[in-house]
Amino acid sequence: MTSTGVSDSLLADGLVRIARDVDETFDQLLPLPQDPRARLIEAMRYACIGGGKRLRPLLLTATAEMFGVDRDAALRAGVAIEAIHVYSLIHDDLPCMDDDALRHGKPTVHRAFDEATAVLAGDALHAFAFELLADPETSGDPFTRIELVATLGQASGFQGMAGGQMMDMMAEESAFDLQTITRLQQLKTGALLGASVEMGAILGRIPPEGRTNLRGYARDIGLAFQIVDDLLDHEGDEEAAGKALRKDAVQGKQTFVSLLGPERARSQAQMLVDQAVAQLASHGVEADLLRALARYIVERNH
Amino acid sequence: MTSTGVSDSLLADGLVRIARDVDETFDQLLPLPQDPRARLIEAMRYACIGGGKRLRPLLLTATAEMFGVDRDAALRAGVAIEAIHVYSLIHDDLPCMDDDALRHGKPTVHRAFDEATAVLAGDALHAFAFELLADPETSGDPFTRIELVATLGQASGFQGMAGGQMMDMMAEESAFDLQTITRLQQLKTGALLGASVEMGAILGRIPPEGRTNLRGYARDIGLAFQIVDDLLDHEGDEEAAGKALRKDAVQGKQTFVSLLGPERARSQAQMLVDQAVAQLASHGVEADLLRALARYIVERNH
Numbered sequence: 031m032t033s034t035g036v037s038d039s040l041l042a043d044g045l046v047r048i049a050r051d052v053d054e055t056f057d058q059l060l061p062l063p064q065d066p067r068a069r070l071i072e073a074m075r076y077a078c079i080g081g082g083k084r085l086r087p088l089l090l091t092a093t094a095e096m097f098g099v100d101r102d103a104a105l106r107a108g109v110a111i112e113a114i115h116v117y118s119l120i121h122d123d124l125p126c127m128d129d130d131a132l133r134h135g136k137p138t139v140h141r142a143f144d145e146a147t148a149v150l151a152g153d154a155l156h157a158f159a160f161e162l163l164a165d166p167e168t169s170g171d172p173f174t175r176i177e178l179v180a181t182l183g184q185a186s187g188f189q190g191m192a193g194g195q196m197m198d199m200m201a202e203e204s205a206f207d208l209q210t211i212t213r214l215q216q217l218k219t220g221a222l223l224g225a226s227v228e229m230g231a232i233l234g235r236i237p238p239e240g241r242t243n244l245r246g247y248a249r250d251i252g253l254a255f256q257i258v259d260d261l262l263d264h265e266g267d268e269e270a271a272g273k274a275l276r277k278d279a280v281q282g283k284q285t286f287v288s289l290l291g292p293e294r295a296r297s298q299a300q301m302l303v304d305q306a307v308a309q310l311a312s313h314g315v316e317a318d319l320l321r322a323l324a325r326y327i328v329e330r331n332h
Numbered sequence: 333m334t335s336t337g338v339s340d341s342l343l344a345d346g347l348v349r350i351a352r353d354v355d356e357t358f359d360q361l362l363p364l365p366q367d368p369r370a371r372l373i374e375a376m377r378y379a380c381i382g383g384g385k386r387l388r389p390l391l392l393t394a395t396a397e398m399f400g401v402d403r404d405a406a407l408r409a410g411v412a413i414e415a416i417h418v419y420s421l422i423h424d425d426l427p428c429m430d431d432d433a434l435r436h437g438k439p440t441v442h443r444a445f446d447e448a449t450a451v452l453a454g455d456a457l458h459a460f461a462f463e464l465l466a467d468p469e470t471s472g473d474p475f476t477r478i479e480l481v482a483t484l485g486q487a488s489g490f491q492g493m494a495g496g497q498m499m500d501m502m503a504e505e506s507a508f509d510l511q512t513i514t515r516l517q518q519l520k521t522g523a524l525l526g527a528s529v530e531m532g533a534i535l536g537r538i539p540p541e542g543r544t545n546l547r548g549y550a551r552d553i554g555l556a557f558q559i560v561d562d563l564l565d566h567e568g569d570e571e572a573a574g575k576a577l578r579k580d581a582v583q584g585k586q587t588f589v590s591l592l593g594p595e596r597a598r599s600q601a602q603m604l605v606d607q608a609v610a611q612l613a614s615h616g617v618e619a620d621l622l623r624a625l626a627r628y629i630v631e632r633n634h
Contacts, residue, residue: 066506066516070490070498121455126447145428146501149451150494153423153458157489160462164482172475179481180466187459188372192452196372199448204368214368 041322048088048108051101053079055109059162073143073151074158077116081134081272083330085255085323086111089226092319093244097234106168107178107229110159114186115222117155120148122195128277135272156186169233177232185225194218201283208289212253215286219259220252227320243309247320250306255327257299260285261292262332270332299328343624350390350410353403355381357411361464375445375453376460379418383436383574385632387557387625388413391528394621395546399536408470409480409531412461416488417524419457422450424497430579437574458488471535479534487527496520503585510591514555517588521561522554529622545611549622552608557629559601562587563594564634572634601630 056078062071087108094104123130123138124145130138140148162168163178184190194217197206201214227248231241260278264287268275278285286295306324310317358380364373389410396406425432425440426447432440442450464470465480486492496519499508503516529550533543565577566589580587588597608626612619 066499066502066508066512067490067495067519069502070495074490118455121451124448124451126451146426147498149423149426149428150497150501152455153420154490154494156455156458157485157492157494160481161485161489164478164485172478176466176474176478176481179462179478183459183463183466187463188369188376188456190459192456192459193369193372195452196449197368199452200368200371206368210368 037318037322037325040319041326044088044092044319044322045083048084048091051105052084052087052109052112055105056112059109060158069143069147070150070154073139073147074155076142077120077139077151078113078155081136082112082116084108084112086115086222086226088323089223089248089320090230092323093227093230094233095230095319096313096316097231097236099230099233103168104230104233106162106165107233108226110162110168110178111182111222111226111229113155113159113162114182114191117152117159118186118191118195118222120152120155124148130274132273174232174235178229181225181228181232185221190217190221190225191219194221198283202281206284208286211284211286211289215253215256216249219256220249223252223255224248243312247306247309247324250302250309251324251327254299254302254306254324257286257295257302258328258330260287261295261299262330263287264292266332272332296328303328339620339624339627342621343628346390346394346621346624347385350386350393353407354386354389354411354414357407358414361411362460371445371449372452372456375441375449376457378444379422379441379453380415380457383438384414384418386410386414388417388524388528390625391525391550391622392532394625395529395532396535397532397621398615398618399533399538401532401535405470406532406535408464408467409535410528412464412470412480413484413524413528413531415457415461415464416484416493419454419461420488420493420497420524422454422457426450432576434575476534476537480531483527483530483534487523492519492523492527493521496523500585504583508586510588513586513588513591517555517558518551521558522551525554525557526550545614549608549611549626552604552611553626553629556601556604556608556626559588559597559604560630560632562589563597563601564632565589566594568634574634598630605630 056075060071060075062068090108090111091101091104119133120139122128123133124140131141132138139151159182160179163182164175169175186192194214197214198218206214224245227244228241231244262271263275263278266275290298303324307321310320362373362377364370392410392413393403393406421435422441424430425435426442433443434440441453461484462481465484466477471477488494496516499516500520508516526547529546530543533546564573565580568577570577592600605626609623612622
């Protein structure tokens, strides 16, 4: 078997395993209550179980595994960050935001339930993420837990994802340049992808000064991820994506593809992935899954 | 000056002081950035600064002060819980939820800005609350910080406020009995009021077993608060309230007033406040502000 073959199966196994484990963890942590709150938890479960690539939990658990962290602990932190990602998708899909009908090939939460339940399910998942990180089962060490909370809070708030989301809304009215689009995407998707890697290192008790290369890796794959997202939005297949495509063009938003053209965008993404892999040079085979993940980001077709 | 006079001025001073301090803290912690995120932070500031009774921060700081906690630390935790309260109001006011035009006598966030910005401002305040609690400036002790996060997460999520909000939405379709309405209100408003007192005690390093009476106090005033809210909704003045009233009756929702009648509801609220004050019997003058606050809850007219 070639080295690429080994790395392919490492990635394929990792993707299958994380999808199963994330589903199981959500299922365990969100049991249906026998009271009038049931509809809320049903909507949370509908959004969280059985969909998505689970890229953030995979980044987190792959990083944590490099440092010998117990898989159950890493999985709980991964589910917390996935809960934040899922809440942001539920709210982004709302009629007043992107007004999307499909997500992961099934009706969005506000279509399957109703708008008020979708707002509330997002809010409840948001709180659930922090509750989960604060739980001693995630880490026996309160300092580790509070660092996880601080990292996720910053990555998801106005200094991170929510700030990027606001910039994205402004992008419909202003013709942003490449620098502003890069900043927008670093906040909107990069911050949470970066937090996934960072939280894996926090669970591994790696001090901030030991995380520099991992942060560089995360920044590079985050940007590459978004460039490929723009390429897939431009060229991709709606059925494979499980969601509506080419909305940016309709809304007149600038993207990496509109600013760079598809060819330069693709070579830029490839360059970023090579750079991300180079950031892992000081690590041995234990970083192979992170390397395979970086390559997967440019090679994926949805 | 009579004892009631002393307690009146203690409360009046406390209300003025907390309103000023909460405004100042939000102002400092949410500076306007010079980039396209500005509109998001403007909306957050619009919702957070200059309105509301600040009951939750007052409960938190009054409890913390009993145990000699530094006021700045208590204020930061108070602002975190107020950020959660404000985010819940922004989302509750949305067209898909209560569709309210006025809050604290001014246009709701989605009216003053737009719906998407309102959803996002609520989300960003939600993350901001946890970020603030995780910051070492709130407490130098990581165990204290993580306990604050755990308490606020549980009080605001599906086991607390968001769960109560879901029950409230179901109340339009089902004729809930008194027991279910009590449970609904304990989750919807009681959980966050309880967390305010609890977080003050956590900052004071009071162990869980030492918080029993304070929890009882918080549970009693939380329920009294909601009964009085129902009474004010039934009898109150829209201008004094700064928001639309009598919507429950229009929507056919059961309330304490519809189930008990106004007279029994009022005597029930008074009984709960007396019980709340009795829970503080083991404390001396240092609990006078909490006592005055309990009385204020039944005596307020908005």
